[in-house]
Amino acid sequence: MPASLQLEHVVATLSCGEELRIPYWHIRSGRGGPQFLVLAAQHGNEVNGCEASRRFGRVAADALVRGDVYIIPFGNLLALRHRRSHISLKAEQPYAEDEGHNMNRTWPGDADGNDTERVSFALHQAIVEHCTHVLDFHAWSRFSATGAILRRGYEPSEALGRVSAIRFIHPGTVKKGPRGHTTLGGLLNDTARAGITIELAPQWAVVEREVRRGLRAATNIAKQLGMMEGEPEGTDAPQFYLDEVDVVEVRAEHEGLFVEASVATWDYVEVGQRLGHIMLPDTLEVVEITAPVAGYLLRFGAHRRHSDVALPAMHPYADEGDLLATIVPAEP
Template structure:
């Protein structure tokens, strides 16, 4: 996509070399206070690609918001060429209340591309897709695991996309996870519009983890450097290890309810039959050891101390390419 000299977005015109902080008005609260989603735009004097960096589609995924916050506060979003658009918190409603969903109870990441006259979540999705997304040549979207489920740092992409394979490798996470696009998700909408998207997962909700944050920030720097957009003031570090491609995986579920403690660390490579953790009861009469069903990498761990039968407690790879 050829970058225009004048970027017209949300009714405002931003020229090359200019910066802007815009917002799109989502809705009014029942108190009549407005809720705005801030959009931070930085343009170089030199034309180039437009990169959209987003987080907070789920309001409780604070670590993703922290990654984008650091990108802005450190000035990484000021490009050597092209344009960088940052939306640190898309679901402002959820972020204010530390809830995953919108006040209407809907998961924003299941209503894309949205409808102009639909539910509150659907209207936000529609505005993002129609007002912001068309300007992007690449999207990097930041997420975390659900409540109590800690995700290893990973970039999720679909198979057979050469551009995504290249960019994910440049990002340099510990894991690249091939997963299908989910219907009505932001990622699937980007795919249908032909816009490459790297979806980063790491950590868990209601939590900020320094390792996850550093992995995300360093990954963005690598991708921007690859696109010749990173300001020369920043140094780019190489990943500490080569990416491991997760080709297939499965969840290990609890056979019993009880008190749970994992004994294996996230990112660990395990062998079939290895102890991963144990489930006990409060009375000291029961102790069940959770065993690895196959060789693989543990890339998600449930950190809840109390679990119920059937709960997902570990995500383990079943097929990898190292």
């Protein structure tokens, strides 16, 4: 018998007294088991997970055999409408300039706090508190490869990372907001449950390739937890723990416009493979840029600090010394 999928709403009371209704799906297998939450868009410009979690809801509705799945595609609906990471940010303002409204520093929320804290409080009371496992979808800029962030040395969190089939695994650091609150994944891992964050790059767009990676990760986790039948997919591909590898950086030796070859973050590149060229500002000649080692592209493209929020920081005109690529060698 298929599981039941039900649309429900969490109601948060905002500081102006208005109520914000946040939609979610609750999928019940009708049998005991893990309580698995998939949440997306705590940051309003990180939207790949909205579609990945929506599709996972359809999969779970067909295939759930144990436990319950909760799907919150629009975790921070106000920030989504604001079309920026936090509801308080203005044009090109970095995330860190207002950690008080950085939703992923507000868990478990505050009923009397600012509007972001009120939203996380309502979600926590209604759903998060009852969950055993959480997958929290975020997104990095297009210059960083999709990666998973988990708590190293804490097996319940590491197990989610192994089965996610996400190529790059980043050790999570404990991040606290100004009021001592923490991240959603951190909260789960602090309380003997299991949390993982997956950053489905890029931000500001929904990209089919990334939606599929996110859907596969969520489905694999559900299978691993015995909530669905079948074997996880894609887990035979290499996975790299970034606290254990020595990466190789490729930097611009000349100032100029970096023209990217047809490669992307996450991809495998051969030694000597063309990564692009730099077009020089004086002679208009080009300098070829090639991979010094065979491996996987962890970062790619000329960019600088705050390239997640500011257009000039995303500009491909490189200064001498700017990072163009970071490669995780295929062989240590």
